[in-house]
Amino acid sequence: MASQTEIQKYVRFETGGRTAYGRWKDGVIEELEGSIYEGAAPTGATFRLEDVHLLVPCEPSKVIAVGLNYASHQQFVTSAEGGFTAPGGKPLDMSKPVIFAKFPTSLIPDGADIVFPDGATNVHFEGELALVIGKKASRVGEAEARDYVFGVSICNDLVDREWLLNDLQWFRAKGSDNFGPMGPAIVTGLDYSDLRLRTWVNGDLRQDSSTSELVYSPDKLLSYVSQFVTLMPGDVIFTGTPGQTQAVTQGDTIEIEIEGVGRLCNSIAA
Template sequence: MRIARFSLEGNVAFGVLERDQLDIIVGHPFGEVERSGKLIPLAQVRLLPPVLPSKVVAVGRNYAEHAAELGNEVPEVPVTFLKPSTAVVGPADPVFYPGFTHDLQYEAELAVVIGRMCREVPVERAADVILGYTCANDLTARDVQRGEEQWTRAKGFDTSCPLGPWIETDLDPADLGIQCTVNGEQRQLGRTADMVRSIPELISFITEAMTLLPGDVILTGTPAGVGPLNVGDEVAVTIEGIGTLSNKVFKRD
């Protein structure tokens, strides 16, 4: 099932995607999904970020080749950091090149959407707390990341976390293709099978420390091939079984 969040004539709702139409959900998708039977053509709506998370928990250096390309070792324990809710934007939304960086870079990632409140989740029960999966772009001010011990500014700036285009609930994330293109040219190509730590391991590790709420998002790391973006670039993240998330880079006025 593909669940989209959308806007139509100023109203925001969730819907289940059926070919080129959305069947509006009664309420929200966290729990039993109740379809209204009211169908709206996809072409008539504006897709929004599929969720508005209270927090985005991101994992760094979870692909060995990506860690190596930046001169880093694979860490003994997962490297985690937070992106605020204000970093989140949706498909086709503009992303803005921050004025404090000269090296904005893309990072294509599989995102996990949490379906219910959870804490101290055992690895073997991690699937029980997952609503589904979506595409993400962990936009990073690379020069700032290198220059500051904490990654808050480098990875948490406004529009640094595009998500979308929808949530896929029926998906095995163990071995999915991940691709990033810039202006149609392939820059990243990897598979989730190359993750150092699996999604259940990451959920268990993160929930040792914090409670995850419905709609919270975990970013699972990026494969090798990261690189720079310029104002005017169109960057697209495509994940097998989900779809494509595209955003254009703008200069903030």
């Protein structure tokens, strides 16, 4: 269950033609100035949630993602698609995380419509926990990894599975514009090691799992990634999706809820 110690929700929003960060509580956003990663201070301005436009809650320089990080999803991929192979036809080395990159331009906020790129024919949802980095992280040990996490959010690691299976790289399968809904907030103070994660499509429950079932924990992922790539404040790690996914199409609504974090909702543009 989620710990309730010093939980804060941070959002990034637009109002009056400008953008700002704020702390969100009980439907009210308290505007902040300065870096949220270094102790931002209130400006004195407050806004009702319904009076602002929420944006992606951080501004990452990079978006790292992880595949096949739940045993239940590995089983689904194996049964549905025969598993994955590395370039050259060799089996994937599952003794380490399966890491790939998305792009900051993949991200869209809560409530934004998902627009498929031309040629996308088999796009699946993937409900996931997202880590948001709080300070520069390079060659971090697993035991220290939690010190580098600012907070967590919700993400949808959309993927075109035809492109995923047939392209040499996952550039368009995973990194296309709109393929990374994220938000609505970054939540600090949670124990992210055991949070219930659920996904609905058009109101029907499609995923129901827990972050305790991750093959590689969030801390292991952060440590591993930081051995090769320096992570900066605001960078994001998508930690993987559980169970079975399915194709979605125009008009569908995808809702992802993580215990203590909130609910991310996006519809696919008609």
